[in-house]
Every structure is written in C-alpha cells, then in structure tokens.
Amino acid sequence: MKPNIFEIATKELNQDSFITWLLQYADPENKKHDVNIHNCATDFVKQLIHKQLPNFNEDIVKVKAGRQWQNIDVWAEINDKYLLVIEDKTNTSHHSNQLTRYKTLSIKWCNENGYQTPICIYLKTGNESLTSLKHIITQGFAIYNRQDLIKLLSNYSNITNDIFIDFFERLTRLENVNNQFETKVLGKWDGNDWQGYFQHLEKNMKLVNWNYVNNPNGGFWNAVLNWDYWGIYPAYLQIEEGKLCFKISTDPDEVEMPDNVTRAEIRNTFHNLIINKAKEYGILKIQRPSKFGNGKYMTVALVNKKDWLGADDMIIEKEKTLERLEGYLHFLKNII
Incomplete structure (x- = not known):
C-alpha cells in the first residue's frame, strides 16, 4: 500500500x-x-x-x-x-x-x-x-x-x-x-471482525449493547444479548470475543443484595440451576468456567467458541450461528 x-x-x-x-x-x-x-x-x-x-x-x-x-x-x-x-x-x-x-x-x-x-x-x-x-x-x-x-x-x-x-x-x-469477518477464518478474527459481526447481529436480533471492555488483562469486545432477571438479579448472555457467557450481576447500582447472602452463594446457586437444567434439556455444550470470579459481574457458565460460533479453521455460518444464539437465549429466559 x-x-x-x-x-x-x-x-x-x-x-x-x-x-x-x-x-x-x-x-x-x-x-x-x-x-x-x-x-x-x-x-x-x-x-x-x-x-x-x-x-x-x-x-x-x-x-x-x-x-x-x-x-x-x-x-x-x-x-x-x-x-x-x-x-x-x-x-x-x-x-x-x-x-x-x-x-x-x-x-x-x-x-x-x-x-x-x-x-x-x-x-x-x-x-x-x-x-x-x-x-x-x-x-x-x-x-x-x-x-x-x-x-x-x-x-x-x-x-x-x-x-x-x-x-x-x-x-x-x-x-x-x-466486513471481512464474513470471509475470514474464525481463528484469525481480531477486534475489527468482532465489531463487524456485532453490527451484523444487531441487524438480525435485539441486542442490549456492544462495546469494548478495557481491563488489566488487555480488554475485549463484548456484546450483551439480553437483560432479564433471576429473582432480583440481572441475568444475561454475553459474547466475549469467542466465549458465550451466562452471567449474573450483583452490582450495587443494579441490585440491592440481601445482607445474609454472599456473591459466591448467589453465583454457585445460579451456576447449579443452569448446569442442572442444561442436563435435563440435553444441552451438553454448556460448561462450568475454568475459574469462578467473585466480582460485580460473574460468569457462572459458558459455551466455548467452537460450540456456538465454529472451529478456528471455519468461516462463519451466519444463519446457523444466529439460530444457536437464539436457542441459548430461549433456554436462559425459560429457566429464570
């Protein structure tokens, strides 16, 4: 050039x-x-x-x-x-x-x-x-x-x-x-591709928002697919540059937590609900995270990139991927 x-x-x-x-x-x-x-x-x-x-x-x-x-x-x-x-x-x-x-x-x-x-x-x-x-x-x-x-x-x-x-x-x-995300193998996607993909998603399904999350680990592009409630706690699906995460919020700005319960207890209870219901419904791709967090926004379960988006050597199949995301959203909304 x-x-x-x-x-x-x-x-x-x-x-x-x-x-x-x-x-x-x-x-x-x-x-x-x-x-x-x-x-x-x-x-x-x-x-x-x-x-x-x-x-x-x-x-x-x-x-x-x-x-x-x-x-x-x-x-x-x-x-x-x-x-x-x-x-x-x-x-x-x-x-x-x-x-x-x-x-x-x-x-x-x-x-x-x-x-x-x-x-x-x-x-x-x-x-x-x-x-x-x-x-x-x-x-x-x-x-x-x-x-x-x-x-x-x-x-x-x-x-x-x-x-x-x-x-x-x-x-x-x-x-x-x-726009190159449509023809680029998934294993080589970068921030530009995720932005292009999130723009595609918001034209085809209702997203809460997508943006860049800056953190000490280097940051990532994310998209929040929904914002529903499990009792008093916001429960939602979030794409984090590959992982599809089932998350829960205990942010004081969004929920007033009871005095007699800890974040870990809330996280573990919600995790068990998701995993048990996934087994009951035969949804075997939903897994426990490798490590639990204990912050305001906690991942309680996830689906690996290859299981909802595709393998690294694949090119995205937009319609199939959209169907999978809609399926996981339906599952979450149903169990809460």
Whole structure:
C-alpha cells in the first residue's frame, strides 16, 4: 500500500482538520482553487443540513468553517443563517454529557446572532452500537456515518488532490476491514471482525449493547444479548470475543443484595440451576468456567467458541450461528 497520511495520522484531530478543510471548500470563493473539491464540499454541506432539515433547498452562497469553538470539534456558518455543529469521532464515543452541552451552547449562540436552530451532527467514521447511536439521536444530534461519507466521496473520482484521495482510501479500507469477518477464518478474527459481526447481529436480533471492555488483562469486545432477571438479579448472555457467557450481576447500582447472602452463594446457586437444567434439556455444550470470579459481574457458565460460533479453521455460518444464539437465549429466559 502506498504511504497514506491518514494511516499515519489516525487521531481525531487530523480527521477534524480534513472535515474543516472540506467544509471551507464549499464557500464559492474557493471554487477557483479546485472546482471538483468545491462541488463535493457543497454536496457535503447540503447532506449535513438535510440530516436535520430535509426540506432545505437553498444555494450555498457563503461558508465559514473552523475547529474547536467552545470545545466543539468542527463548526460552520452557512449563508449567515445556519450554524453547523459537528462532533467528530473515529473510534471513541461521546462522554460527560458533552452533546447536551454543545446543543445548549449552539442554541444560545444562534439566538444571540439571529441564526436558525443549529444543525447538530455526530460524524462517526469508526463503529458504534445502534443502542449508543439511538441515545445520541435523543440528544438532538443526527448521525452522519462512514458509509455516508464513502458514498459522498466516491461520487468524485475525478478529484486528484492527494489529501482527498488519502482520506477516501483510508475510509474505504476501514469499511472493507469491517466486513471481512464474513470471509475470514474464525481463528484469525481480531477486534475489527468482532465489531463487524456485532453490527451484523444487531441487524438480525435485539441486542442490549456492544462495546469494548478495557481491563488489566488487555480488554475485549463484548456484546450483551439480553437483560432479564433471576429473582432480583440481572441475568444475561454475553459474547466475549469467542466465549458465550451466562452471567449474573450483583452490582450495587443494579441490585440491592440481601445482607445474609454472599456473591459466591448467589453465583454457585445460579451456576447449579443452569448446569442442572442444561442436563435435563440435553444441552451438553454448556460448561462450568475454568475459574469462578467473585466480582460485580460473574460468569457462572459458558459455551466455548467452537460450540456456538465454529472451529478456528471455519468461516462463519451466519444463519446457523444466529439460530444457536437464539436457542441459548430461549433456554436462559425459560429457566429464570
């Protein structure tokens, strides 16, 4: 692969710079520098506005864009009438109530300057669960994702600018990597493949959420398939980059534990229930973990990767795997 500046400079600040650069090209004054980039940038501005104002049909006659206003990643003033507020993300997610704060700040600015209600965009070129994205929408932000951006840029194959080409090729590579789980042997899956698979799952079954769990052992990608209750305790299935785990929560934020019972007692009782019922139903793939934990979230039983997903030398069979997961979910819901 030829050297690509965006494969080297992968931080969000560098993506902020590209987005701002492209927005600035939408100003008619910059058409003289590169008419093709200008046309692409104009389409970009219109697409962003349409995310929240679908009936917008004005010409773009003036664009002023910049970075880091009130900690907002990218902003743009359009036609002295519209304020674009862009929260730009690669692989991280929103935090600390920042979107609500940005929305409030931008509304105040628009009111003070005679602008219409701000257009707030969450631009995401990495992956994020549907659960998280739906939460972002409730905070008044529209989603503009990697697929949207690839579709836009691919319409301008006549552009020869190196910055533009490098950014487009970087996005295209990310998209290809995200979908390679369908043709890659299971033993060689990495974090990208699990993200792609979890995106496939959430389109075909209702997931609670999926994300990256950072821990002292190096972290892993996980997906929570359900959130039901065994008595007062949350009981759920979780995929942990291979293992399908039957888990129980004793987190004080989620359950008030009785004074006369320990986590170990709860764990052992739930473990025995699952194992005994699995034997009764003839489900022989559910096993005891090699070691029990004693934390807030405890694995009480599991199914090894080869028994629900497939052997390391196999390519995933998506329909069969989905059927197995639905079967284990039905089993758990039935016994609790």
